[in-house]
Amino acid sequence: MDTVHYPTPAVTTEHRPLACAFTKMRAHTLALIAPLSAEDMVVQSMPDASPVKWHLAHTTWFFETFLLKDQPGYKLFDPDYAYLxxxxxxxxxxxxxxxxxGLLTRPPLADILAYRAHVDDAMSGLLEADLPAETEALIRLGIAHEEQHQELILMDGLHLLAQSPLKPAYCPRTPADAGGRQGRFQLRPGGLVEIGHAGEAFAFDNEAPRHRTWLQPFEISDRLVTNGEWLAFMQDGGYSRPDLWLSDGWAQVQANGWNAPFYWQASEDGWQEMTLRGLQAIAPGAPVTHISYYEADAYARWAGARLPTEAEWEAAAADGVLEQVDDVAWQWTGSAYLPYPGFLPGAGAVGEYNGKFMSGQMVLRGGSAFTPAGHARPTYRNFFAPEKRWLRSGLRLARDISTGTTGDVSDDGFAADVVRGLSARQKSLSPKYFYDATGSELFEAICRLEEYYPTRTETALLARIAPELTADIPADSVLVEFGSGASEKTRLLIDAGPQITDYVPIDISEDALRHATLRLKGAYPKLSVTPVVGDFTSDVQLPSALKGRPLIGFFPGSTIGNFTHVEAVAFLRTVRGLLGPNARLILGADMVKDEATLVAAYDDAKGITAAFNKNLLVRINRELDGNFDLDAFDHLAVWNPDYERIEMHLVSRKDQIVTAAGHSFAFKAGERFHTENSHKFTPASLTRLAADSGWKIERQWISPAPEFGIFSLGA
Structure with a gap:
């Protein structure tokens, strides 16, 4: 091909970041056209595309028109260019x-390059000056505008070369799309989220204003649909089944004979694809590209899924759970291109940049292999008409979780709770999952710590008041303990109340129940022990043989403090219903006291509480195939005076992504994973809680400092 000289923009950039950005951007445009011949740059391959020469001139015209023509002493390169x-x-x-x-064979390429040099020289002088904020903003818009045209140069150039029977390469050294695994659905919590641009960095006007929007919980694939998956769609008659297509999309299929993605073509050796490297065999593991919105929508329907909304996409991208975000293909969303609430276009001609196209277009998110480095961002809103295929577009699937699809986890198990908890913006998990065999042993060790006053204080108080507590328990009564653990405190009531003839410990840990039952049977041969394995916060069923017997509930250890007020009310109402008429509940509750005593109890010097907290990660790793690095998290205990509670957290020491239950979860450095609350009470606050849940406090005992209370509640 003929050699064309492309002069490098001569803009001084020392100590001027904006000038540097301008120079790099203009030089990159020239680098992009270097593989093309002068003839390549004049042809227009279809009405939607533009000749490369036109892109070179138009982007230069933008700087001349909006920044230079009214500058003192500036001379227009050619007044006719305003029309051209x-x-x-x-x-x-x-x-x-x-x-x-494409009919503009004149001016020739050499004149266009001279035009660029003329404007670059004038921009050099402008960029040397101290510029007002409005002028700097226009320059940044001009830079972003030309970056968009850099992508268009590759899009339009590929389309042009694809029309040639020679199928020539733009550049044989262009990297191929990497293959990889298929996507996995990631559960996202939804809720009230913020989307849109905010801050001082550049963004287009259509990315603002930042605003709140409501999302239902949803799932989104962490990777893009692959060529191999698309081939399965085709082999299943995807392009011949009108039931999969929107009406307008099916009309496009019929009118244009669509039967594969835009640049695919069949050969004796299978499907091939036109790329910047020329005609290549389809790589099954690489993402499918150059598809229309209609095709993406049809595929999603065939796959039992849908396209994500742009708000879902942005929220998931911001949470760090997506791969292939902006370096492979723009991703069609299910959102029409419309203004955000409060959007106002700019004044004058610049106001025409985005706003007037907000009709008949669909939003794409992310970025592509054609997108200049640094151009895309999570709030970027690309848009095209739904039938367009020459852009480098792909798709990412989403699903509604209300359809019953929840990835690889059940709705009511440990895995489901972990996925839901780690998918939330404030990551959290119920403390009930602390108590596997190791967790139960660690908690017993905590209870023996000098700093951990609740156990010994409650035990001492129980030992002192047990005769009073059991004095009016009827004969042949059943003691039902919720969250029984090792059942150590239970012995104090059994010793003081021989009229308790049956004991029903309820605990989530089968190991803890087994060991406690064996110990109790050995110590109290006449006591009937009927353990129930289960989550005492859910509906549990007592043995039917106990029906009609007096039932006494026992809930020590201030476990009631692990609940929020709403959860505590719900639990106490459930207990009331389970125990029946004339129910009675013996409740232990830690009292509000000084912060130093409280924090020390949950952050002991030996680190046993920290090990107990981190054992939750060990359990996730073991049972849910997790990859948590325990050394990458710190134990944290803090007093929250507003809620009168101690909070335990695991704090990420770095930015990291972990996996569990087949899902990925992003943690930022300093981000907290909330594992437990331990609310503290006053007699007044506990009286209100009892009343809200249908109980009344009949008697109460409060220990000396560090204060702990035992309350006898009647229905």
């Missing part, structure tokens, strides 16, 4: 029809 290279700015007058840009 205006794109769509109505406020700036008439222009060459878009479909006829």
């Amino acid at each position: 290279f205006n794109s769509y700015y109505e406020a700036l007058g008439p222009r060459q029809p878009r479909a006829q840009r």
Whole structure:
């Protein structure tokens, strides 16, 4: 091909970041056109595309028109260029029809390159000055505008080369798309989220204002749909089944004979694809690209899924759970391109940049292999008409969780709770999952710590008042303990109340129940022990043989403090219903006291509480195939005076992504994983809680400092 000299922009960049950005951007444009011949740059392959020469001139015209023409001493390179290279700015007058840009054989390429050098020289002088904020903003817009055209140069250039029977490569050294695994659905919590741009960094006007929007819980694939998956869609008649297609999309299939993605073509050796490297065999593991919105929507329907909304996409991207975000293909969303609430276009011709296209277009998110480095961002809103295919577009699937699809986890197990808890913006998990065999042993060790006063204080108080507590328990009564653990405190009531003839310990840990039952049977041969394995916070069933017997509930250890007020009310109401008429509940509750005593109790010097907290990660790793690095998290205990509770957290020491239950979860450095609350009470607050749940406090005992209370509740 003929050699064309492309002069490098001569803009001084020392100590001027904006000048540096301008120079790098303009040089990158010239680097992109280096593999093309002069003939390549004049041809227009279809009305939607533009000749490369036109892109070179139009982006230069933008700087001349919006920044230079009114500068003192600036001379227009050629007044006719205002007509030739205006794109769509109505406020700036008439222009060459878009479909006829390929007829502009004149001015020649050499003149266009001279035009760029002329404007670059003038921009050099402008960028040397101290510029007002409005001028700097226009320059940044001009840079971003040309970066968009850099992507268009590759899009339009590929389309042009694809029309040639030779199928020539733009550049044989262009990297191929990497293959990889298929996507996995990631559960996202939804809720009230913020989307849109905010801050001082550059963004287009259509990315603002930042605003709140409500999302239902949803699932989104962490990777893009692959060529191999798309082949399965085709083999299942995807392009011949009208039931999969929107009406307008099916009309496009029929009118244009669609039977594969835009650049695919069949050969004796299988499907091939036109790329910047020329015609290549389809790589099954690489993402499918160059598909329309209609095709993406049809595939999603075939796959039993849907396209994510742009708000879902942005929320998931911000949470760090997506791969292939902005370096492979723009991703169609199910959102029409419309203004955000409160959007106002700019004044004058610049206001035409985005706003007037907010009709008949669909939003794409992310970025592509054609997108210049640094151009895309999570709030970026690309948009095209739904039938367009020459852009580098792909798709990422989403699903509603209300359909019953929840990835690889059940709705009511440990895995489901872990996925839901780690998918939430405030990561959390119920403390009931602390108590596997190791967790139960660690908690017993905590109870023996000097700093951990609740156990010994409650035990001492129980030992002193047990005769009073059991004095009016009826004969042949059943003691039902919720969250029994090792059942050590239970012995104090059994010793003081021989009229307790049956004991029903309920605990989530089968190991803890087994050991406690064996010990109790050995110590109290006449006591009937009927253990129940289960989550005492859910509906549990007592043995039917106990029906009609007096039932006494026992809930020591201030476990009631692990609940929120709403959860505590619900639990106490459930207990009331389970125990029946004339129910009675013996409740232990830790009292509000000084912060130093409270924090020390949950962050002991030996680190046993920290090991107990981190054992939750060990359990996730063991049971849910997790990969938590225990050394990458710190134990934290803090007093929250507003809620009168101690909080335990695991704090991420770095930015990291962990996996569990087939899902990925992003942690930022310093982010907290909330594992337990331990609310503290006053007699007044506990009286209110009892009343809200249908109980009344009949008697109460409060220990000396560090204060702990035992309350006898009646229905």
